[in-house]
Amino acid sequence: MASDQKRPAGSSRLVVDDRYRDLSGIGRYAREVVPRLSVPHDILASTSDPMAKRDVLQWARLKLKRSDVLYSPGFAVGPSRAVQVPTLHDLLHITHPRDDAGRMHALYYERLVKPLVRRSGHVITVSPTSKRELQAWLGDEVTVHDCGNGCSPRFTIDGPSRSADRPYAVFVGNLKPHKRPELAISAVAATDLDLVMVVPDPDEARGLAERLGLTDRVTAVSGIDDDELAAIYRGGVATLVTSEWEGFGLPVVESLRCGTPVLYARECESVAELSSNDPASVGLGGEAHPREWASALSDVASSGRRAEATEDWLAAFDWASVADRVSEVLRSVQRDGEQRG
Structure with missing residues (x-):
């Protein structure tokens, strides 16, 4: 278990997909949020690339129990008995498909992500804008949780400025x-x-x-x-x-x-x-x-x-606060998990 805390009695097991840390945008979110989660959890037993097409059919995800909750700081989902709670940072490939790869990604969202999220009833996002777009795309049967986004404490007024000859x-x-x-x-x-x-x-x-x-x-x-x-x-x-x-x-x-x-x-x-x-x-x-x-x-x-x-x-853009909000969403989904066990 990746946390020193014990799982509350009557709650389901939380499993975290922690394979995103080496990626760019989603990777930053994963590196900051996952270590700060205050919910006891296990790590998904997989080292495959979450961006690969073959990741859709993944044994580690398939063998999870019906009472399990699988949280991901990214968008990757796939067939599983577990309730999946992904993080959809935006709907770029739905709103702005720009090439064949983008259109394939849009198809992945429509044919796989949407039905699985509708089954779970929960999805996490990072801004009011994304929340509105996701709610319109998914429908009222899904609760979209805007847990916000963070910013590194390195970005402050105090500190050196880049030297330049011209503004x-x-x-x-x-x-x-x-x-x-x-x-x-x-x-x-x-x-x-x-x-x-x-x-x-x-x-x-x-x-x-x-x-x-x-x-x-x-x-x-x-x-x-x-x-x-x-x-x-x-x-x-x-x-x-x-x-x-x-x-x-x-x-x-x-x-x-x-x-x-x-x-x-x-x-x-x-x-x-x-x-x-x-x-x-x-x-x-x-x-x-x-x-x-x-x-x-x-x-x-x-x-x-x-x-x-x-x-x-x-x-408001503090990573600890973001992780606290994510943790509370996951606790809520876990509390519902006993009924699925």
């Missing part, structure tokens, strides 16, 4: 179409600022910058730790979150915690929910033209405004 804006994220990195680059191109991009593939980012005529003013980096990323945020005049859709929007929280305001698209509900808590940040409506982003960015840069989000709001 710069910041872009953090991958280069998928819904994040609209071209908009961020084009906006900076119409200003006197540089752009620091923290991305998984710096070569792809530099190639995109070259196509948009901003090669000399773009620095693309990857593989940095939280301290280095926090220094980049602190040194920036603003962070550009140009996404048209996000399940959460972690760069918003990281940036605001470092004192750097955010320019964001108001159409992106999850990001707007986060950014609106800071009076120094700026939302741009609809399909704003790069010139509008450039004008807003220049205004923020010239004013020297810094983020002013309240301490109470920033404190």
Whole structure:
């Protein structure tokens, strides 16, 4: 058992799928939440890749009992007698399928994830936006639990800033179409600022910058730790979150915690929910033209405004609090498990 606490009498056994830690986005969530769970639990006896197609039919999952509860910090599910409580961080592949792989992922969600979640009656997510989308997708028979998301304590106003010869804006994220990195680059191109991009593939980012005529003013980096990323945020005049859709929007929280305001698209509900808590940040409506982003960015840069989000709001993104909320959901599902035994 992975916890020193004893399982309460009359409750079912909790099993945790702890195979996500080496992944990127979900991996960070798993690394922070699973060790902080306050519910006694066992670890799923499997080392297979949860992202692999063959993981759908997995012996460790198949042999679980009907009274067991299987919790996952990610989306992987499959045939099992156990009640499965996955974490669906977003519905990106449902709302924005962009290629054959994305459409196959959408089919996986529709044909496998949806019926299994409906059977369990519970699913965990990370934001009010994702909760609304999941509730509409799953129907009223499923309880969607928004347990929130966390942010590393490394992201604070206090600390070193990245040294730079010229003022710069910041872009953090991958280069998928819904994040609209071209908009961020084009906006900076119409200003006197540089752009620091923290991305998984710096070569792809530099190639995109070259196509948009901003090669000399773009620095693309990857593989940095939280301290280095926090220094980049602190040194920036603003962070550009140009996404048209996000399940959460972690760069918003990281940036605001470092004192750097955010320019964001108001159409992106999850990001707007986060950014609106800071009076120094700026939302741009609809399909704003790069010139509008450039004008807003220049205004923020010239004013020297810094983020002013309240301490109470920033404190909500604490990993221990997220783990506490997840633990309470799992206790509730466990208490129902005796009736299934």
